[in-house]
Amino acid sequence: xxxxxxxxxxxxxFPPPTAFQSQAHIKSVEEYEALWEHAKAHPDxxxxxxxxxxLTWDRPWQETLLNKGMESQWFVGGQLNASVNCLDxxxxxxxxxxxxxxxxxxxxxxxxxxxQLHREVCKVANALQSLGIQKGDVVSIYMPMVPELVIAxxxxxxxxxxxSVVFAGFSAEALxxxxxxxxxxxxxxxxxxxxxxxxxxxxxxxxxxxxxxSSVKNVLVYRRTxxxxxxxxxxxxxxxxxxxxxxxxxxxxxxxSEHPLFLLYTSGSTGKPKGIVHTTAxxxxxxxxxxxxxxxxxxxxxxxxxxxxxxITGHSYVIYGPLCNGTTVVLxxxxxxxxxxxxxxxxxxxxxxxxxxxxxxxxxxxxxxGDAWPAQYDLSSLRxxxxxxxPINPKAWLWFHEKIGKTRCPxxxxxxxxxxxxxxxxxxxxxxxxKPGCATRPFFGIVPDIVDRQGHSLGDxxxxxxxxxxxxxxxxRTIHGDHxxxxxxYCKVIPGEVYFTGDGARRDSDGDYWILGRVDDxxxxxxxxxSTMEIESALVSHPSVAEAAVVGKPDEVRGEAICCFVTLxxxxxxxxxxxxxxxxxxxxxxxxxxxxxxxxxxQALPKTRSGKIMRRLLRDLAAGRxxxxxxxxxxxxxxxDTIRAASAEDDM
Ligand code: WT7
Numbered sequence: 001x002x003x004x005x006x007x008x009x010x011x012x013x014f015p016p017p018t019a020f021q022s023q024a025h026i027k028s029v030e031e032y033e034a035l036w037e038h039a040k041a042h043p044d045x046x047x048x049x050x051x052x053x054x055l056t057w058d059r060p061w062q063e064t065l066l067n068k069g070m071e072s073q074w075f076v077g078g079q080l081n082a083s084v085n086c087l088d089x090x091x092x093x094x095x096x097x098x099x100x101x102x103x104x105x106x107x108x109x110x111x112x113x114x115x116q117l118h119r120e121v122c123k124v125a126n127a128l129q130s131l132g133i134q135k136g137d138v139v140s141i142y143m144p145m146v147p148e149l150v151i152a153x154x155x156x157x158x159x160x161x162x163x164s165v166v167f168a169g170f171s172a173e174a175l176x177x178x179x180x181x182x183x184x185x186x187x188x189x190x191x192x193x194x195x196x197x198x199x200x201x202x203x204x205x206x207x208x209x210x211x212x213x214s215s216v217k218n219v220l221v222y223r224r225t226x227x228x229x230x231x232x233x234x235x236x237x238x239x240x241x242x243x244x245x246x247x248x249x250x251x252x253x254x255x256x257s258e259h260p261l262f263l264l265y266t267s268g269s270t271g272k273p274k275g276i277v278h279t280t281a282x283x284x285x286x287x288x289x290x291x292x293x294x295x296x297x298x299x300x301x302x303x304x305x306x307x308x309x310x311x312i313t314g315h316s317y318v319i320y321g322p323l324c325n326g327t328t329v330v331l332x333x334x335x336x337x338x339x340x341x342x343x344x345x346x347x348x349x350x351x352x353x354x355x356x357x358x359x360x361x362x363x364x365x366x367x368x369x370g371d372a373w374p375a376q377y378d379l380s381s382l383r384x385x386x387x388x389x390x391p392i393n394p395k396a397w398l399w400f401h402e403k404i405g406k407t408r409c410p411x412x413x414x415x416x417x418x419x420x421x422x423x424x425x426x427x428x429x430x431x432x433x434x435k436p437g438c439a440t441r442p443f444f445g446i447v448p449d450i451v452d453r454q455g456h457s458l459g460d461x462x463x464x465x466x467x468x469x470x471x472x473x474x475x476x477r478t479i480h481g482d483h484x485x486x487x488x489x490y491c492k493v494i495p496g497e498v499y500f501t502g503d504g505a506r507r508d509s510d511g512d513y514w515i516l517g518r519v520d521d522x523x524x525x526x527x528x529x530x531s532t533m534e535i536e537s538a539l540v541s542h543p544s545v546a547e548a549a550v551v552g553k554p555d556e557v558r559g560e561a562i563c564c565f566v567t568l569x570x571x572x573x574x575x576x577x578x579x580x581x582x583x584x585x586x587x588x589x590x591x592x593x594x595x596x597x598x599x600x601x602x603q604a605l606p607k608t609r610s611g612k613i614m615r616r617l618l619r620d621l622a623a624g625r626x627x628x629x630x631x632x633x634x635x636x637x638x639x640x641d642t643i644r645a646a647s648a649e650d651d652m
Contacts, residue, residue, distance in 0.1 A: 010394050014401070015433045016410055020383065024296050024430020032431040032441070039445040040470070046445055047285070047473055051075055054288050054324070055281065056089045058254040065471070069497040070490065072471035074282040075257035082261055082280055083125075083158035084252050085288075086323035087118040098328045101302070101351050102147045105194035105334025112147055114326070117154075120147075120243075122250035124155035127242045131218050133186055135160035135253050138263065140184035140216070142166045142175060142206060144193030145333045148222045148239065149309050150319055152188045157261060160253040164263040164275070167310025168193060168200070170591040172208035174273075178265050181275055182480065183215045192225040196335045203229040210235075257281035263480050264312055266418040267522055267531035268489060275480030276312075276418050283316075284324055286422030286474025290443055291321030294412050294426050295355045295384060302381070304330035304347070305357040311528070312418040313388055317357060321422070336362060341369040345377035356404070357386035357414075359527040360396055364557045367399045374403050384429055386412040389527025390559045391515050397436035415439035415515050417501065418529075419490065421474030424448065425513050440512045445472055450507055455495040463516055466505040467498040475499065521615060523552040523560050528593055530562070532615075535596070538589035539564060542582060544572035549605050549613045553597070553622035561597035563622035565605060574601035598622070604639040 016024070026032050039046035044064045051061070061078030090097070095115040102110045112120070133139060139156050141163055143149040149165075156163040164182045166175050179187065189206045192199045203221060207230060210216055221231070222239040231238070261280045265273040291297060303322055307313035322329045330351050336344050344366065348356060366373070385405050387397075392413055401411055410429035416422060425448060427433075427440040434440065442448050449457055450464040458464040468475075479486040493500040504516035518524060521532045532550040539548035547567045552560035566582070568574055579599050587595050606614045617640065620626065 010435055010437050012394075013433045013435050014410075016430050017408055019408070020296075020410055021430045023298075024428075025293055026428045026431045029431050029433075032428050035444055036442065040447055043445055043470060047074070050289055051078075051281065051285050051473075054285055054292075055080060056085050058084075061257060061281075067471060070471055070475075070499050071477075071487075072475070073258050074279075074285075074473045078257040078281060079254045080257065080281055080284075081158065081160075081252040081254055082284055082320065083121055083154045085284055086154060086157075086320065087114060087121060088252070090114045090326045091118060094326055097326065099323065100147050100150065100329055100331055102331040103333065103347060103351075104146065105197070105332075105338055110147060117147075117151070119248045120151045121154040121158060122248050123243050123246040124151050125158040125250040126246040127220070128155055128159060128161065128186065129250075130242070130246070131186060131220075131237075133159065133161055135255070135259075136162075137186075138162045138164055138182045138184045140164045140166060140175075140179050140182060140187045142168055142170075142187060142189045142202065143222065143309075144168055144190055144202070144224055145308055145331055146190070146193075146222075146224060147331065148190070148224075150331070153262075153309065153315075153319055154323075158250060158252050160255040160259055162260050162262050164265070165310050165315070166265070167308055167591075167593075168202060169308075169310070169593055171588055172205045173589045174591055175205065175209040176214075177272065178275075179209065179214065179216055181265075181272070182263055185215060186218050186220060187216045188220045188222070190222040190224040191229045192227050194225065194334055196338050199225045199227050201227065201229070207232070255280055258477070260477070262315065264315065264418055266312075267529045267534060268485075273531070273534070274482075274485065276476045277478045277480055278421050278474070279477050282473030282475070283421045284320060286472065287316040287321035288324035290423040290426075291317060291327075292325055293428055294414065294423055294443070295357070295386065296429050297325055297327060298354075299326070301354040302328045302330060302352050303355045303357075304332070304351070304353045305386075306332065306336075306344070306362060307357070307359070307388070312416075312421070313357075316422055336366065337369075340373075341366065342373045342376055345374045345379060348379055348382060349377040352381040354381055355384045355386065356382055357388065357412075359389040360387050360392040361390065361526040361558050363387065363392065363396045363400050367396055367403075368557065371403050379404060379406070382406075382409050384412065385409050386414055388414045388416070388423075390524045391517060392437055394436035401436075410434060413437070413439045415503075415513070419476040420468075420472075420501075421476065424468070424472075425515075435512060438508075438512050438514050442513070445470075448505075448513060449498070450505055450513075451494060451498070453494070455498065460509045461506055463504055463506040465494065465519065466501045466503045466513075466515070467494055468501065469498050471499075523550075523562060525552070525555075525560050525562060525593065526558040530590075530594055534590060535562060535564065535586060535594055538586045538594070539566060539582060541589065542585045544568055544578060545582070547605055549615065549618055550596075551615050551619045551622050553619070555597070562594065563618075564596045564599045565602050565618055565621075566599055567602055567604060602639075606639050 048064045059079040061075035063076040066073040263275045414423040414426040425439040447469040535550040536548045555561035
């Protein structure tokens, strides 16, 4: 796929509201363009200026950018500590400012000032040290969205220990794979978490994941729900037994700029999940700078990003960016519809939220519940809205703009990836006119382009592959344990020294970028990247399944829904029972977020002569579309008819 036809032609444009513009950090498109051009022409200079003003250093760097194409190293020779940048340096100036406003799903609210957060982080860091954890180790974190999750993350950072946060919705199997790949020594978890009024027994899942051989020597358990759990003597320790007695003083470990800060697993199109590695200085700089400008941060803001810390958005825009900037951050543990669909709006009213950053899939579900829910609450504290994770459809954008932002709040549609660490393309809210469904302009220092498979730049409005032409500080450095895969998937796909994003996009005649979605076999379900490969291997691991092909089909709320085509082994009986069993099986293997919407039993899968499954055809079938395009490479045309026939039966 070289040229991508873009069907959506949105022409509405919304200039920054005047009241917002007059107080913004960047107030005009001219100001934005001048700074963007400066950063493009002199990246070393620009990033050096920013690194000096945004971060606190223990030792200055010598070399701003050491570059072997996309294998870049930033601020070489410099030393710093991420937890110092998020906490210690605020203590003298604003130690008593609230850092976290944490609301649990049952409704209780805890506030922690920067001083209190610092104290807790030091204690947990000392507790980790008492367990023999040190610089270079990996600690895995599998926790609910409570302050202790943030504390655990920053305690790792304080010691130069890499954290690997695993989203608490992942299954035991997924957690096990990630722990094994990361060789995590310690796992920090909780007895459970609250979700839609029920208790999710996290510790049970952890115990399952640790059965058999594991690198994990200890499990540190935070008591969240108080429900009874099993503790394995010698391995499991209670947070409340170990942490409170620790010293409140913990000397931070000063690390090199390029020291890895964390690992975060994300889906690729082939093979197992990839452990994306981010390093300390570049990542912190990228997140802090983008957070300040794109959310137009002010000292009195009360900022809320609804993303779970288990995803990159939670790392970059719940923890590192906001805390580096000394922001008051709202943290919410639970579901958007507990006890009812007014919960998000109630949180905004109650805590006076100024910036609200969420996912299009959440906006669509909230929109479906009707306007009466937001109308019940006072949302006048809001001054900016943000979206992330997938393209937002204009209908949802306009609803967000009118019913939540009351046409007063700019919407920043932020395009980026786990790999990019920080936002890459988004409107600067006081400078750039927004368009529904459009991520608009690149951030300072980011040089995107739209190219064909050969790497040639395409013209305005020609859909193609989105690449980044210059390295940037917060980019991933490698895939944990597989540097070749890093080079193959990001650096070598497109000729020329460019980073390949895996997304299609087009640039319009105003220079605005429109993201068209992923071009590889990766689904975007509710804003989460899921690998079709992983779901397929989960299906095939079931004794009744011979072969499986997974594709996405359009879904009004979640963007894409998972549709599976499955061939069965000789004696297996297709039917409702097996269908249910397979759905449960996938959830067990990966987690509830991968639950198939639809499973179709078929006689055979459509394959090319070389044996490659023709997903394009399956995608058409799943969406109920006519099959279009070339079928000449299909090995056996008859398979299509049988699948079609089977699908028609399903529809009846
Ligand atoms: C993929 C990255 C980055 C945080 C969340 C997801 C899609 C992300 C947008 C947006 C259109 C978007 C892309 C991207 N995506 N933001 N504003 N408009 N698409 O992180 O799991 O690494 O997924 O999400 O396809 O490549 P991720």
